[in-house]
Amino acid sequence: MIKQAIFLVGGAGTRLGSITRSTPKPLLELAPGTAFLDLLIDEAARHGFTDILLLSGYLGGQVEQRYHGRRVRDSRLRVLREEEPAGTAGALRRVSAELDPWFLLANGDSFFDINLRRLASVPRGSALGCLALRHVQDTSRFGGVTLEGDRIVDFSEKRGERGPGLINGGLYCLSREIQDRLPAIGSLEGQVFPSLAREGLLLGIEQSGYFIDIGLPESLDQARRCLPQLMTRPAAFLDRDGILNVDHGYTHRPEDLTWIPEAREAVRDLNDAGYFVFVVTNQAGIAHGFYTEAAMDDFHAEMARQLADVGAHVDAFYHCPYHPEASVARLKTPAHADRKPNPGMILRALRDWPVRPAGSFLIGDRDTDIEAASRAGLPGYLYRGGSLRMTVNQAWAACAGPRPKLGGELTCAS
Template identity: 30%
Template sequence: MNFEKNKLIILAGGKGTRIKKYNKFLPKPLIRFNNIALLSHLIRQLSIFRFKEIIILASYKSNQIIKKYDKKIFNFNKIKVLIEKKPLGTWGSINLHKKKINNDFFLINGDSYLNNINFSFHKLKDLKNNIINMMLTNNHQYYENKKLNNLYINKEKKIIIKKKSNYINSGIYFISKKIFNNTNLKNYSSLENDIIPFFINKKKVNGIINTNKLIDIGTPKSLRKAKIEIPFLLRRPAVFLDRDGVINYDYGYVHKIENFKFKKGVLKTLQYLTKLNYYIFIVTNQAGIAKGIFTEKDFLKLHLNLKSFFLKKKIFIHDVKYCPFHKDAKIKEYKKNTNFRKPGNLMIKEIFKDWIINKKKSFMIGDKSTDEIAAKKSGLYYEYSGNNLFKQVEKIVKKKFNNY
């Protein structure tokens, strides 16, 4: 589940013509659900993985997308926004930037949401001799749009077009770079109308099925449903974990992977919480950066290694918030007295702002009084880390939060 060599491409050029009455000022992917843009929801859900880069292909009102995402970092994934100056269609936009894609790549639509995509996304990568792997769903509630809504997977896992079928395109793909050698369309062209049917006929498209709910926002009716369903599906409990002394043994300013030793029960705990579909956040003070003991690059390198390790263990860490600032810093740029640093709770507040969290069912575990104060300021149930994190967390979940 580690995609360091692959880029994630997000199609975000749509105008939303059919819903213009309800969305006059935003490009369609920036329509908000629980005051968070759909595009942000999509990026955060998939940023649990490690991509070489996330590229957003924008067109309509692209300045808004550039301002919000270009050169930003989500869970250690770098974002780049590329612009289509005139409408070229979904495939024309991809083809325009093929030199910047330059490898097999993941592709998703930026104007629909598939629930729990995380648990099946990695299955797309097995291309074998195919050009495209597609994720299908049997949720027809999504499709007032009639493109590719009659798909079927045969015994060889090849997708065929069939008049009567329960499966539709979910708008989620893994595509071989060879596709650029097999298509000569240079002007306006559509991925769904031109490219995919072409390769289906050549028996070069495989399919996997995800039966979770797929939600579109392309029509007034579907947008009204989405305003209710997307926040409902994304609202989950969360666990907030301090790092040193909770996840790993605190030997003092740990910043190298070879010195990072997990405490008892930690990996089992994180796997358990991932299976229960909890959001998992690490919230950590890192004064060693401010004091010049190690650099911010050292911290990022460690967490990129940890992210790769966690993914191999089927553990999803949804975000890592860290504070490099300290009032007594030796490094001038980090000399700051801030509520971002615990016992302040601005790191936790940022997470509440960016994610839809069931706060009543969420909790925090730390090892210092500063963690407890930050948790109480945030309205989170808190416990100090014990000798076996798994037994502790299992008890909390079963006794206090088992009915979410």
């Protein structure tokens, strides 16, 4: 499971003119108190990347002051500053000792709304990297990418021939072995990637999520209008035992994890559609002293690892360890607000995350699950066996489908 995400945040943003004279481009605000980079970091964190590096340069002290040593969700942030500009390739080379065997690399001035775990799970074989690609109506501003099968074979220059085509979306899954190809000063996009493409060592995966970069004043304005609304998403609330994993009776050991048919694929479908995915599970086994919360956390970590293998992730696990007949005294309570059929876990998720209720739903295997959803004001659907993926599709249809994608790289809903 790839856990490292690196953001290139060292550019001067010269095309933005006076806007970036005293503020690094990634720290430009989308809304009061919320920087563009905040959004990118939160996306990486919710996808389960726990080691986040920010490679800063221009006005890097501001980046360091804002982020170094912070934690976002379960992720640790580090800022590594370059003293002299070395380009995107040079910046990466200077931190080669910090690189994991495989890592996510992202431009700090563009946002591509995709399932990051799908990019990180693409079968790579002998390739040294995989790029997320986006189809746009005019490639001349960005430079085009030629994809043959799953291999990138060519890049075209910016301001080249106008017309529709694929562009580099600014999100990469790279091997540490790429460090041997990095110049001391130079560009990943202009030098390293074209060389790898000529050798057949670079993969591409086309994705259709909303894309925008903030390199021009008009695109920055567009981001400020669009991205706050885009960050609210519908959510799928999933019970755990009997929905995602086979219920063996107080299941808690990682070696006992057995997936319900097409459960991981169902989670990936939700991720691809832009849904938040939350697990809401009663865990009476903790209340009865059969296992600890730490053991449950280990089980959830194994679930996350095996989900990542297929390009899926859960945004957050919510659990209730309380029970009216608990043998652990501190966990004994007649009707805890979190224990289903009470809606406490769902309501906490609604407070913790920017959930859009329209289109949200719960899937469970008991009437208590459905009642908890109803008390939280959400529709609930019973899973009755077979493919969980089919049940998810039925829930989508009943909820009028997943959220509409905002079309184009510079358009958004009015």
